[in-house]
Amino acid sequence: xxxxxxxxxxxxxxxxxxxxxxxxxxxxxxxxxxxxxxxxxxxxxxxxxxxxxxxxxxxxxxxxxxxxxxxxxxxxxxxxxxxxxxxxxxxxxxxxxxxxxxxxxxxxxxxxxxxxxxxxxxxxxxxxxxxxxxxxxxxxxxxxxxxxxxxxxxxxxxxxxxxxxxxxxxxxxxxxxxxxxxxxxxxxxxxxxxxxxxxxxxxxxxxxxxxxxxxxxxxxxxxxxxxxxxxxxxxxxxxxxxxxxxxxxxxxxxxxxxxxxxxxxxxxxxxxxxxxxxxxxxxxxxxxx
Amino acid sequence: xxxxxxxxxxxxxxxxxxxxxxxxxxxxxxxxxxxxxxxxxxxxxxxxxxxxxxxxxxxxxxxxxxxxxxxxxxxxxxxxxxxxxxxxxxxxxxxxxxxxxxxxxxxxxxxxxxxxxxxxxxxxxxxxxxxxxxxxxxxxxxxxxxxxxxxxxxxxxxxxxxxxxxxxxxxxxxxxxxxxxxxxxxxxxxxxxxxxxxxxxxxxxxxxxxxxxxxxxxxxxxxxxxxxxxxxxxxxxxxxxxxxxxxxxxxxxxxxxxxxxxxxxxxxxxxxxxxxxxxxxxxxxxxxx
DNA sequence: CTGCACTATGAATCGCTAA
DNA sequence: GTTAGCGATTCATAGTGCA
Numbered sequence: 001x002x003x004x005x006x007x008x009x010x011x012x013x014x015x016x017x018x019x020x021x022x023x024x025x026x027x028x029x030x031x032x033x034x035x036x037x038x039x040x041x042x043x044x045x046x047x048x049x050x051x052x053x054x055x056x057x058x059x060x061x062x063x064x065x066x067x068x069x070x071x072x073x074x075x076x077x078x079x080x081x082x083x084x085x086x087x088x089x090x091x092x093x094x095x096x097x098x099x100x101x102x103x104x105x106x107x108x109x110x111x112x113x114x115x116x117x118x119x120x121x122x123x124x125x126x127x128x129x130x131x132x133x134x135x136x137x138x139x140x141x142x143x144x145x146x147x148x149x150x151x152x153x154x155x156x157x158x159x160x161x162x163x164x165x166x167x168x169x170x171x172x173x174x175x176x177x178x179x180x181x182x183x184x185x186x187x188x189x190x191x192x193x194x195x196x197x198x199x200x201x202x203x204x205x206x207x208x209x210x211x212x213x214x215x216x217x218x219x220x221x222x223x224x225x226x227x228x229x230x231x232x233x234x235x236x237x238x239x240x241x242x243x244x245x246x247x248x249x250x251x252x253x254x255x256x257x258x259x260x261x262x263x264x265x266x267x268x269x270x271x272x273x274x275x276x277x278x279x280x281x282x283x284x285x286x287x288x289x
Numbered sequence: 290x291x292x293x294x295x296x297x298x299x300x301x302x303x304x305x306x307x308x309x310x311x312x313x314x315x316x317x318x319x320x321x322x323x324x325x326x327x328x329x330x331x332x333x334x335x336x337x338x339x340x341x342x343x344x345x346x347x348x349x350x351x352x353x354x355x356x357x358x359x360x361x362x363x364x365x366x367x368x369x370x371x372x373x374x375x376x377x378x379x380x381x382x383x384x385x386x387x388x389x390x391x392x393x394x395x396x397x398x399x400x401x402x403x404x405x406x407x408x409x410x411x412x413x414x415x416x417x418x419x420x421x422x423x424x425x426x427x428x429x430x431x432x433x434x435x436x437x438x439x440x441x442x443x444x445x446x447x448x449x450x451x452x453x454x455x456x457x458x459x460x461x462x463x464x465x466x467x468x469x470x471x472x473x474x475x476x477x478x479x480x481x482x483x484x485x486x487x488x489x490x491x492x493x494x495x496x497x498x499x500x501x502x503x504x505x506x507x508x509x510x511x512x513x514x515x516x517x518x519x520x521x522x523x524x525x526x527x528x529x530x531x532x533x534x535x536x537x538x539x540x541x542x543x544x545x546x547x548x549x550x551x552x553x554x555x556x557x558x559x560x561x562x563x564x565x566x567x568x569x570x571x572x573x574x575x576x577x578x
Numbered sequence: 579c580t581g582c583a584c585t586a587t588g589a590a591t592c593g594c595t596a597a
Numbered sequence: 598g599t600t601a602g603c604g605a606t607t608c609a610t611a612g613t614g615c616a
Contacts, residue, residue: 082424083390085377092378102372103409108395119424119425120391124482149610189411189607191410191414191608193413322589366589366591399610401609404590405606411590486609
């Protein structure tokens with residue numbers, strides 16, 4: 001299968017207009033967080049954040065396929081001792097734009113940055129907001145199943161009386177059918193809480209999120225050959241993951257420095273792609289939830 | 290030390306007016322969640338939820354001491370395939386009332402309700418919203434520190450194969466490596482993510498939350514002799530915990546059935562209070578974070 | 579007292595059917 | 598059309614009983 005990795009330089013608000021409508025299966029991104037310090041990368045003041053983001057999310061709504069999903073990794077900052085409300089306002093405004101706010105996943109960062117403050121503890125979680133265009137969308141739940149708890153072994157040997165009763169009460173058809181549901185089952189569906197450690201990259205650039213994060217959602221919401229978009233590419237984590245997993249991807253980055261870096265690395269990776277099988281196997285190591 | 294446990298019957302919107310202003314150190318409560326079904330206990334329609342809650346939070350703002358905290362346990366439900374936005378709207382409106390939204394803790398429910406749906410996974414977390422009257426408030430961080438040595442030991446011993454596969458295999462970091470960070474340290478500050486299982490009570494009443502939840506916040510935000518308030522008492526978990534930990538408490542409940550039950554149990558507990566030490570030790574079993 | 583087997587059930591959600 | 602009621606689905610935990 002031939003896939004492409006399309007890296008573009010520019011302001012995503014403008015560059016997105018070049019993309020055809022209904023062409024993307026998954027948007028996974030982590031936009032620059034609101035920040036009062038203008039000096040930092042893309043610092044947008046908290047009070048302007050929603051106004052700044054809405055034109056972008058409007059384009060995202062246009063390019064996303066009706067069956068696609070938009071996953072937004074974001075967490076509000078503390079301003080004057082309070083959590084800002086711009087994320088909540090954003091959700092409310094995006095719904096007015098036509099987005100459905102389907103779910104909020106939690107990314108629990110296991111090794112969050114240490115620190116001590118007089119009136120709060122370490123912040124060790126971030127939001128992963130899932131938006132959709134319609135109630136029916138593609139979701140491949142089996143792809144992200146996790147090993148089941150230890151109890152399953154004994155459970156499989158003898159079904160408990162409770163289960164029998166519960167099952168029999170349903171219909172007179174008996175519980176044989178239900179037993180078959182359990183046989184051979186060694187995996188369970190995950191929950192909406194993801195446990196991942198923040199990655200410690202010894203590279204010269206730091207990723208906002210670990211590879212496991214986009215990987216989980218790429219598996220969950222796309223199949224090989226689908227297209228993934230990250231309008232705030234940064235160090236390109238989303239695109240590298242997409243490429244490794246056999247998905248097309250588009251990445252947009254406003255800073256030439258990052259753009260060049262990703263361009264270079266993407267070229268390198270292409271060489272490796274001649275052995276896709278092996279790469280896929282290595283990738284499968286990554287555990288999740 | 291002599292403490293009181295004050296249980297009152299009635300609608301908290303009215304009963305709260307009887308309480309003096311600036312008299313409570315901690316409000317910990319879990320109001321009835323919005324629900325479309327009117328038949329269930331206190332079912333408030335999602336679209337009316339904010340209007341229903343604001344008069345109550347106004348009273349709570351009045352009775353809370355300036356140095357006190359208000360912790361609200363809540364989670365929005367799914368309506369028509371979307372998460373409702375009433376919790377976000379509530380936060381925004383409460384800030385207009387004068388509340389500061391200081392922090393959002395996450396309660397990660399390890400044993401969430403099972404089930405499978407076409408477009409979502411099991412919901413295994415709830416919000417614990419912390420509101421304050423001013424930026425400076427009482428917080429006793431040392432009281433909730435996690436003993437590192439013990440924690441690591443039990444963690445290592447009890448670590449099931451599933452845990453390892455699920456949580457640790459993702460990055461190269463590995464579990465052992467992280468342990469080494471903790472050696473030589475007695476205690477560590479927790480984060481804003483709490484891990485607790487929902488209690489599996491085979492008693493005749495079920496609590497909405499496990500005792501560990503109010504216990505953690507009572508420790509964190511009050512000292513012995515302080516006053517704790519739960520305006521939606523329910524089965525009285527908050528008040529039992531407060532009493533056991535030597536805090537005064539006020540509980541308000543609209544349903545006579547629950548009110549009577551708690552009244553009865555509070556009386557029983559008083560007898561036991563002659564041996565506070567032993568009780569406290571047993572209570573410490575409740576795991577957290 | 580420890581360990582193992584087994585039981586009970588929990589702030590759930592979707593889709594269909596009846597009113 | 599819209600809404601309310603009900604069945605089906607499903608996993609981790611604590612508690613009990615017994616060897």
